[in-house]
Amino acid sequence: MPKLIKDSAIAEDNWQLLAASDDASTEVPAGQVIVPLNVWHAQKETLSQRADEIGVWLDSDQLADEIGDDASKLPLIAVNFPGFMDGRGFSTARLLRERHGFTGELRAIGGVIRDQLCYLKRCGFNSFDLDDSIDLAAAIESLNDFTEGYQASVDQPLPLFRRRA
Amino acid sequence: MYQYDEYDHKIIGERVAQFRGQTERYLAGELKEEEFLPLRLQNGLYVQRLAPMLRINVPYGMLSSKQLRKLAYVARHYDKGYCHISTRQNIQFNWPDLAEVPDILSELAEVEMHATQSSGNCIRNTTSDQFAGIAKDEVVDPRPYCEIIRQWSSFHPEFAFLPRKFKIAVTGAAEDRAAIQVHDIGLQVLRNDAGEVGFKVLVGGGLGRTPILGSVINEFLPEENLLSYLDAIVRVYNQLGRRDNKYKARIKILVKAMGPEQFAAKVEEEFQRLKEGPTALTSEEIQRATRFFPQPDYAQLDDTAADSDLQKLSDDNPAFAKWLQRNVREHRQPGYAAVSLSLKPTGVAPGDITDSQLEAIAELADKFSFGEVRTTHEQNIVLGDVRKEQLFELWQAARSGGFATPNIGTLTDLICCPGGDFCSLANAKSLPIAESIQRQFDDLDYLYDLGDLDLNISGCMNACGHHHVGHIGILGVDKKGEEFYQVQLGGNAGTDASLGKVLGPAFGAEEMAAVVQKLIDVYVGQRVDGEQFIDTYRRIGLAPFKEKVYAKAD
Numbered sequence: 001m002p003k004l005i006k007d008s009a010i011a012e013d014n015w016q017l018l019a020a021s022d023d024a025s026t027e028v029p030a031g032q033v034i035v036p037l038n039v040w041h042a043q044k045e046t047l048s049q050r051a052d053e054i055g056v057w058l059d060s061d062q063l064a065d066e067i068g069d070d071a072s073k074l075p076l077i078a079v080n081f082p083g084f085m086d087g088r089g090f091s092t093a094r095l096l097r098e099r100h101g102f103t104g105e106l107r108a109i110g111g112v113i114r115d116q117l118c119y120l121k122r123c124g125f126n127s128f129d130l131d132d133s134i135d136l137a138a139a140i141e142s143l144n145d146f147t148e149g150y151q152a153s154v155d156q157p158l159p160l161f162r163r164r165a
Numbered sequence: 166m167y168q169y170d171e172y173d174h175k176i177i178g179e180r181v182a183q184f185r186g187q188t189e190r191y192l193a194g195e196l197k198e199e200e201f202l203p204l205r206l207q208n209g210l211y212v213q214r215l216a217p218m219l220r221i222n223v224p225y226g227m228l229s230s231k232q233l234r235k236l237a238y239v240a241r242h243y244d245k246g247y248c249h250i251s252t253r254q255n256i257q258f259n260w261p262d263l264a265e266v267p268d269i270l271s272e273l274a275e276v277e278m279h280a281t282q283s284s285g286n287c288i289r290n291t292t293s294d295q296f297a298g299i300a301k302d303e304v305v306d307p308r309p310y311c312e313i314i315r316q317w318s319s320f321h322p323e324f325a326f327l328p329r330k331f332k333i334a335v336t337g338a339a340e341d342r343a344a345i346q347v348h349d350i351g352l353q354v355l356r357n358d359a360g361e362v363g364f365k366v367l368v369g370g371g372l373g374r375t376p377i378l379g380s381v382i383n384e385f386l387p388e389e390n391l392l393s394y395l396d397a398i399v400r401v402y403n404q405l406g407r408r409d410n411k412y413k414a415r416i417k418i419l420v421k422a423m424g425p426e427q428f429a430a431k432v433e434e435e436f437q438r439l440k441e442g443p444t445a446l447t448s449e450e451i452q453r454a455t456r457f458f459p460q461p462d463y464a465q466l467d468d469t470a471a472d473s474d475l476q477k478l479s480d481d482n483p484a485f486a487k488w489l490q491r492n493v494r495e496h497r498q499p500g501y502a503a504v505s506l507s508l509k510p511t512g513v514a515p516g517d518i519t520d521s522q523l524e525a526i527a528e529l530a531d532k533f534s535f536g537e538v539r540t541t542h543e544q545n546i547v548l549g550d551v552r553k554e555q556l557f558e559l560w561q562a563a564r565s566g567g568f569a570t571p572n573i574g575t576l577t578d579l580i581c582c583p584g585g586d587f588c589s590l591a592n593a594k595s596l597p598i599a600e601s602i603q604r605q606f607d608d609l610d611y612l613y614d615l616g617d618l619d620l621n622i623s624g625c626m627n628a629c630g631h632h633h634v635g636h637i638g639i640l641g642v643d644k645k646g647e648e649f650y651q652v653q654l655g656g657n658a659g660t661d662a663s664l665g666k667v668l669g670p671a672f673g674a675e676e677m678a679a680v681v682q683k684l685i686d687v688y689v690g691q692r693v694d695g696e697q698f699i700d701t702y703r704r705i706g707l708a709p710f711k712e713k714v715y716a717k718a719d
């Protein structure tokens with residue numbers, strides 16, 4: 001079973017990811033599956049009945065609005081980073097958490113690197129599917145590169161100026 | 166000046182530790198080159214033509230004498246004994262050893278300095294008016310807001326991987342000395358009719374390949390909404406800015422593509438949803454920030470008496486008179502003046518300063534100006550609060566330190582990027598051009614007669630030398646592997662900002678001093694009634710200059 005970082009620990013990944021496809025009516029296999037957004041939109045009726053089994057992944061150009069309030073009903077949303085320099089997913093994550101009421105597992109997939117974990121966490125991600133070459137045990141340490149931040153964030157809704165003594 | 170508390174120290178300390186770990190992993194081969202690249206850039210570290218270059222932030226241009234001494238120490242111990250003031254008020258070291266950079270950052274953290282986000286596709290150091298807090302035409306001191314923005318932008322978790330770099334400038338005066346029209350976001354602090362403080366917000370200005378002036382998207386943003394509104398702008402940009410082409414990735418391209426009105430509407434929509442959130446500034450926070458920029462402990466002085474004493478000294482001492490005329494500026498406190506130390510003597514790269522000069526300036530600051538200085542985007546250093554009665558003594562000391570060249574605001578006080586001698590992006594060298602022009606115009610009386618003149622030189626399209634907003638702008642270009650220089654006329658960085666127009670075909674390096682001389686000859690021949698160069702240009706246009714410069718020799 002492949003491994004990832006979830007809630008600050010190494011965990012097994014029980015989900016399979018359905019690759020992007022132009023065919024939105026493609027068959028969704030049994031088990032826990034993360035489907036592309038177009039598949040979700042096309043097959044929402046049936047997929048909703050598999051409540052705990054279906055997650056959705058957004059590509060970096062699919063903004064949080066496109067999933068909207070469906071987010072609050074999903075157990076998992078993954079956000080793809082085509083490369084680690086593409087930072088759109090940071091905004092997507094915050095909006096899912098702060099505006100669309102998403103409370104499930106928020107997973108960063110694709111090109112993210114260890115050195116982004118702390119920022120990703122602050123934006124609301126709680127699981128990280130890093131490249132196989134990365135030493136996960138060492139990478140976990142980077143979740144806490146910073147233990148204090150100036151801004152409001154998902155993990156600390158009050159900016160520092162409202163907390164400063 | 167702002168002073169760190171335990172939180173600031175902790176955050177900067179954690180950043181240094183993080184970068185130390187990243188550098189070690191890189192040197193051990195555990196972090197790939199392409200992954201280390203943006204991480205080191207976000208800590209100010211470039212790899213240049215000859216060696217790395219480390220850019221240290223000078224938040225909105227303010228430095229204490231203690232910080233100057235630390236910079237001198239770093240220059241001496243980790244570099245070749247000098248550093249460079251950039252056109253964005255920052256300090257650059259040209260020869261650090263990559264493995265030692267974490268140590269340098271740790272040294273700097275001791276004096277509350279850092280290199281966070283001084284490069285890379287993130288929010289850069291906020292710049293401001295070098296005469297903030299002392300200018301006569303100031304409405305509101307912009308520095309407390311700059312500090313609030315510094316904290317908000319530092320390690321902002323959502324905006325560390327933007328489509329492209331992002332620069333914010335803030336001014337609080339009637340005359341714009343912070344070039345807010347050519348920044349990604351330009352802010353003008355002002356008061357409305359009810360006396361409340363707010364911001365005029367400009368967005369989408371910039372130089373580089375596609376120079377453009379910013380558009381006003383909000384005429385009056387109440388101060389408590391500052392950060393929520395900035396969050397909204399940068400969020401819209403992060404989501405919608407182009408990422409497919411680095412030359413089209415700046416916010417100015419997005420604003421242009423959407424149209425300023427539609428962009429403003431999008432920002433407004435986002436802002437309305439953030440406005441009531443916890444990022445709304447509290448009056449306590451604004452007051453806290455403001456308390457760090459109190460009026461210094463000024464003496465009550467007789468301005469008229471001081472002026473008449475200066476007059477006497479000037480009469481006896483023409484060299485002092487020249488310096489007074491060019492390098493000293495009026496101040497809002499009676500009996501005080503602001504003094505520019507020129508880092509543009511001929512023969513030294515513009516903006517370069519040695520370790521011992523840094524220490525000498527620290528001493529001058531302690532003795533004459535409450536221990537503080539300001540860096541300027543014209544690459545000089547300002548002592549902000551000098552008693553007029555001490556100007557003569559200061560002048561003598563500045564002369565022996567080598568920074569009393571009385572050329573502030575003149576043709577030889579030129580802005581110049583490091584160019585091809587250092588920068589790996591350059592198309593052409595810029596420093597030798599600067600020097601050849603300074604040598605051509607070495608006669609001070611002649612120089613004064615020419616008056617205020619901004620000549621700006623960039624070694625490539627990236628426009629670090631702000632050539633588009635020079636009255637005379639010079640741009641290094643590459644033609645089949647050879648270095649040439651394109652000339653632009655009519656740019657201006659101030660309140661009535663304008664972008665220069667290209668004069669015509671480019672010139673070789675050896676022609677440049679003569680070309681500038683011809684431009685000046687046209688101006689001198691055509692000027693009327695005390696016109697400055699830019700005024701004459703605006704009146705007569707490009708044609709007469711073009712004719713003269715490209716006239717065939719008989």
Ligand code: SF4
Pocket residue numbers: 582583584585588589590591592623624625626627628629630
């Ligand atoms: S303008 Fe070009 S050559 Fe000059 S410093 Fe900037 S990138 Fe380098």
